[in-house]
Amino acid sequence: MRIDVMTLFPAMFEGVFSSSILGKAKDKGLVELNTINFRDYTKDKHNSVDDYPYGGGGGMVLKPEPLFEAVESLTDSVKTEAMPRVILMCPQGEKFTQKKAEELSKESHLIFVCGHYEGYDERIREFLVTDELSIGDYVLTGGELPAMVVIDSVARLLPGVLGNETSAVTDSFSTGLLEYPQYTRPVSFRGMDVPDILLSGHHLNIETWRRKQSFLRTLERRPDMLEGLELSKEQMKWKQEWLAQHNGRDEQ
Numbered sequence: 001m002r003i004d005v006m007t008l009f010p011a012m013f014e015g016v017f018s019s020s021i022l023g024k025a026k027d028k029g030l031v032e033l034n035t036i037n038f039r040d041y042t043k044d045k046h047n048s049v050d051d052y053p054y055g056g057g058g059g060m061v062l063k064p065e066p067l068f069e070a071v072e073s074l075t076d077s078v079k080t081e082a083m084p085r086v087i088l089m090c091p092q093g094e095k096f097t098q099k100k101a102e103e104l105s106k107e108s109h110l111i112f113v114c115g116h117y118e119g120y121d122e123r124i125r126e127f128l129v130t131d132e133l134s135i136g137d138y139v140l141t142g143g144e145l146p147a148m149v150v151i152d153s154v155a156r157l158l159p160g161v162l163g164n165e166t167s168a169v170t171d172s173f174s175t176g177l178l179e180y181p182q183y184t185r186p187v188s189f190r191g192m193d194v195p196d197i198l199l200s201g202h203h204l205n206i207e208t209w210r211r212k213q214s215f216l217r218t219l220e221r222r223p224d225m226l227e228g229l230e231l232s233k234e235q236m237k238w239k240q241e242w243l244a245q246h247n248g249r250d251e252q
């Protein structure tokens, strides 16, 4: 996969693109990561990327010309089978989810556009980008951190990027549920013990325990994720047990 990021602050990506799993994926040639400073595509003597908003008001607005030219320079020069998705990072966009990460991980080329200042000229939104993504209902100063979040979660899904392929499969959200609790050595730490079942060596029982913990954890922390889901027989049983236990507690 090739990923290009349009940003006014390419230095912000240096650490993220060269460290940990992303850095290794880049070194192994599993993902190509580039930053493009769209200020390089300005034509005026002050290299202006933003201007005052028409109609007045505070804050500056990103001009369309440098961003259009920067993106077009890529789409003209990079030959991909399909046109790349051009993703605008934006608090008004579709909320980013694991499902979206999975969808984007199937593309061969992604272009991210990071804003700064108050906003974008609306023509960028309407005529340049194919997607608008938000990482949550809060406002950051720029699109760089949100783009890093999206790129990290997409890149780790690419074949070969995670050493242990199964770990992405059991991750929270990939299964539609939150992940079950995990333990490692020591068996006993300050009087806190690893559940016996995990030490039993009985794989079938361990699998059932994990499925149950995963379901109960989702029920307790993120009941919204279970809405509209058809529960299996075992999940219905676990839910009834849980409700009986919790109603009992409420009445005490």
Ligand SMILES: C[S@@+](CC[C@H](N)C(=O)[O-])C[C@H]1O[C@@H](n2cnc3c(N)ncnc32)[C@H](O)[C@@H]1O
Pocket (backbone or CB within 6 Å): 089, 090, 091, 092, 113, 114, 115, 116, 117, 118, 119, 120, 133, 134, 135, 136, 137, 138, 139, 140, 141, 142, 143, 144, 146
């Ligand atoms: C200060 S924000 C602009 C917010 C804009 N005035 C609005 O109300 O929608 C500057 C830039 O940060 C990025 N940004 C801020 N919060 C974000 C979020 N939750 N998700 C994605 N990008 C975000 C976007 O690239 C945005 O253009």
